[in-house]
Amino acid sequence: MTAVSLFVTCFNDTLFPRAGRATVELLERLGCEVDFPERQTCCGQMHFNSGYADHGEALTRRWEEVFQGAEVVVSPSASCVAHVRAHVASATGRLFELSEFLVDRLGVTDVGASFPHRVTLHPTCHSLRLLRVGDRPRRLLEAVRGIDLVALGEAEECCGFGGTFAVKNADTSMAMLSDKLRHVLATRAEVCAAADTSCLMHIGGALRRQRAGVRTMHVAEILVARE
Amino acid sequence: MSFPGAAREALGNAQLRRNLGKATTTIRDKRARTVAELPDWEALRDAGAAIKARAMATLPEQLERLEASVQRAGGVVHWARDGAEANAIVAGVARAHGAREVIKVKSLVTDEIGLNAALAEQGVQAIETDLAELIIQLEGGRPSHILVPAIHRNRAEIRRLFERTIARDGALSDDPPALTDAARRYLRERFLSVPVAVSGANFAVAETGTVAVVESEGNGRMCTTLPDVLVTVMGIEKVLPEWRDLEVFLQLLPRSSTAERMNPYTSLWTGVRDDDGPREFHLVLLDAGRTQVLADEVGRQALHCIRCSACLNVCPVYSRVGGHAYESVYPGPIGAILTPQLRGLKEAPTLPWASSLCGACFDACPVKIDIPSVLVHLRGRVVREAKGRVSAERAAMGAMAAVFASHKRYERAQRLARLGRGPLASAALPGWTRMRDLPEVPRETFRDWWRSRA
Numbered sequence: 001m002t003a004v005s006l007f008v009t010c011f012n013d014t015l016f017p018r019a020g021r022a023t024v025e026l027l028e029r030l031g032c033e034v035d036f037p038e039r040q041t042c043c044g045q046m047h048f049n050s051g052y053a054d055h056g057e058a059l060t061r062r063w064e065e066v067f068q069g070a071e072v073v074v075s076p077s078a079s080c081v082a083h084v085r086a087h088v089a090s091a092t093g094r095l096f097e098l099s100e101f102l103v104d105r106l107g108v109t110d111v112g113a114s115f116p117h118r119v120t121l122h123p124t125c126h127s128l129r130l131l132r133v134g135d136r137p138r139r140l141l142e143a144v145r146g147i148d149l150v151a152l153g154e155a156e157e158c159c160g161f162g163g164t165f166a167v168k169n170a171d172t173s174m175a176m177l178s179d180k181l182r183h184v185l186a187t188r189a190e191v192c193a194a195a196d197t198s199c200l201m202h203i204g205g206a207l208r209r210q211r212a213g214v215r216t217m218h219v220a221e222i223l224v225a226r227e
Numbered sequence: 228m229s230f231p232g233a234a235r236e237a238l239g240n241a242q243l244r245r246n247l248g249k250a251t252t253t254i255r256d257k258r259a260r261t262v263a264e265l266p267d268w269e270a271l272r273d274a275g276a277a278i279k280a281r282a283m284a285t286l287p288e289q290l291e292r293l294e295a296s297v298q299r300a301g302g303v304v305h306w307a308r309d310g311a312e313a314n315a316i317v318a319g320v321a322r323a324h325g326a327r328e329v330i331k332v333k334s335l336v337t338d339e340i341g342l343n344a345a346l347a348e349q350g351v352q353a354i355e356t357d358l359a360e361l362i363i364q365l366e367g368g369r370p371s372h373i374l375v376p377a378i379h380r381n382r383a384e385i386r387r388l389f390e391r392t393i394a395r396d397g398a399l400s401d402d403p404p405a406l407t408d409a410a411r412r413y414l415r416e417r418f419l420s421v422p423v424a425v426s427g428a429n430f431a432v433a434e435t436g437t438v439a440v441v442e443s444e445g446n447g448r449m450c451t452t453l454p455d456v457l458v459t460v461m462g463i464e465k466v467l468p469e470w471r472d473l474e475v476f477l478q479l480l481p482r483s484s485t486a487e488r489m490n491p492y493t494s495l496w497t498g499v500r501d502d503d504g505p506r507e508f509h510l511v512l513l514d515a516g517r518t519q520v521l522a523d524e525v526g527r528q529a530l531h532c533i534r535c536s537a538c539l540n541v542c543p544v545y546s547r548v549g550g551h552a553y554e555s556v557y558p559g560p561i562g563a564i565l566t567p568q569l570r571g572l573k574e575a576p577t578l579p580w581a582s583s584l585c586g587a588c589f590d591a592c593p594v595k596i597d598i599p600s601v602l603v604h605l606r607g608r609v610v611r612e613a614k615g616r617v618s619a620e621r622a623a624m625g626a627m628a629a630v631f632a633s634h635k636r637y638e639r640a641q642r643l644a645r646l647g648r649g650p651l652a653s654a655a656l657p658g659w660t661r662m663r664d665l666p667e668v669p670r671e672t673f674r675d676w677w678r679s680r681a
Contacts, residue, residue, distance in 0.1 A: 008673050008674075010631065010637070012673060013641070013672050013673040013674055014641050014651060014672055014673075015668065015669070016669075017671060017672055017675075018669075020673035020677075038634060039634045041630075041631040041632075041633075041634055042627075042631040044631075046627075047627070048603065049584060049603055049606070050610075050624065051603070051606030051608075051609060051610035051611075052607075052610060053607040053610075055624060055627075055628035058628065058632065059628065059631050059632070062631075062632065125584075125585035125586055125587075126586070129585070129586035129589070129590055130586060157543050158543045158583050158585035160543070160583060162582070162583025162584055162585065163584070164580070165580065165582065165583045165584070166583075166658070166659060166663075167658035167659055168577075168658070169231050169580060170658035170659070170661065170662060171234055171235040171238050172238065172547060172548055172581075173583070174662045174663075175238050175244075175547045175548075176543050176547065176583070177662075177663070179547075201665075201666055204666070205659070205663030205664045205665060205666070206663045206664075208664040209662070209663055209664045
């Protein structure tokens with residue numbers, strides 16, 4: 001049995017607990033023993049990327065200390081994993097984004113899920129360009145029974161979230177989001193999935209505002225589904 | 228104007244959005260195909276980055292080598308601390324030859340220092356000979372792209388401009404050959420009659436004193452061969468140590484910029500010759516903030532830029548707002564790290580935030596400039612330099628850092644957020660909710676659920 005420490009991220013913990021729950025249930029179903037170090041808070045990415053490097057550095061060191069003894073750390077956030085990997089040398093080789101862990105460490109792509117819905121996948125910038133997870137999330141979704149996975153146009157382009165960018169450059173962010181939405185709606189999918197709930201909060205926030213009738217789900221939520 | 232404000236204006240222009248979106252998407256796809264042809268592309272990028280790093284680490288030595296090589300080949304070398312000094316040198320050369328006009332090769336650095344306006348004050352008219360630069364000059368506008376300065380204009384707009392200016396005698400069509408023909412007829416006369424030309428430089432080789440200009444139209448070749456006098460203004464970061472270094476960059480640059488395997492015209496000249504080309508050659512070595520950039524260990528990699536514009540074309544921000552919002556001759560991701568460093572952060576404090584940090588620029592950069600990391604570094608410098616000033620953001624960041632520093636405080640803040648209060652809830656800023664809904668804070672956090680299972 002693989003022992004796994006869950007780095008749920010403050011964002012999921014507070015705003016998207018269902019992504020964390022799905023990750024735990026999925027890992028346990030695949031035979032992992034999951035531990036949740038309760039002292040964990042934030043990895044410091046937001047402070048760091050917003051120019052508050054001192055605060056960011058302190059939080060990143062705190063992350064390192066909280067997860068010090070963990071042999072394997074898994075997280076349902078590509079963005080936070082990328083931040084920690086870039087700033088915590090000791091995380092290399094033991095910190096994994098969920099799709100990396102499933103495909104590379106557990107060696108599974110078919111996790112036994114069933115989800116008979118039309119889904120499109122936003123691959124996320126940090127999954128693609130910082131972690132290089134490639135097509136792992138897509139392969140995992142393709143193996144889900146009943147899923148109707150449709151390709152997203154201009155999928156690799158940013159949705160316009162970018163943390164404080166969405167607030168500081170709200171108009172530009174919205175212009176990027178408009179194009180992302182156009183492509184999502186063109187797929188006629190009922191679900192837009194991603195490996196980062198921050199992108200999903202952004203895309204989902206506009207879908208909801210428009211009453212578009214498309215919901216957002218973390219990839220883990222689909223992989224744990226048994227509909 | 229701040230970047231967010233300038234961007235807001237640009238985003239409202241539907242014609243601009245259409246012109247830019249079409250042009251950047253086309254060149255982006257072409258570049259991806261051309262780059263994929265080379266099995267050693269990554270090795271070339273590494274080589275490009277290494278050569279630039281070496282050139283910058285030994286800059287004083289390389290510049291002195293370059294000076295000696297150029298002088299040996301019969302050229303004159305000038306050193307300019309800033310734009311004003313460089314402009315005065317160029318004006319002095321033009322005046323010494325009694326020139327009322329100079330013809331110009333497309334050059335970013337002379338735009339950076341405002342050479343055309345400075346020459347005009349001295350009674351010398353600078354004539355742009357690059358097609359797109361000519362378009363910009365004729366309309367009295369500003370370039371909006373490093374490589375394709377008139378990317379924001381479409382054919383019909385250019386036809387109307389030409390009919391008002393250089394082709395008043397007849398109606399033109401929107402056909403590119405007809406438009407270029409009108410420009411050609413206008414420019415040929417100048418190529419054959421103007422005695423002084425001004426160029427920038429893509430590269431200058433310290434070993435041999437050779438200056439290189441890479442271009443597509445042949446106007447550069449005309450300027451560097453027909454007039455009697457040639458003046459080249461180059462930023463000091465353009466120096467390459469050895470002749471063989473060109474091999475790497477002449478592969479990296481065309482594929483990254485125009486998505487061509489090789490560009491149509493590569494002009495290389497070394498000093499002067501009696502029987503061919505200009506009789507007099509001046510090289511102006513310009514600092515204008517570059518040594519100050521070199522002093523920043525993280526930011527200095529911006530000096531490695533070879534002005535290919537690949538980062539502009541792949542940037543989701545640039546491809547929507549266009550170049551003018553960056554208020555600099557260097558727009559896009561590279562401009563967002565170069566302009567604040569060259570001019571000083573106080574002159575362009577919002578540019579380091581003109582990016583979602585999506586990383587597309589870093590992937591496309593032929594010399595592997597880690598633009599996202601430099602952006603984050605510059606954000607840190609802006610925040611540090613504003614220290615002591617009261618701001619809602621600084622207060623919020625401080626409060627959040629205090630919350631995250633202890634999981635007890637964090638859990639209390641989570642409970643408050645559920646009630647719409649406290650440091651975690653204050654992230655719900657108007658900039659977000661003006662255009663997007665916020666998710667409701669769930670009744671149960673993840674850690675509540677985790678504990679309830681035990």
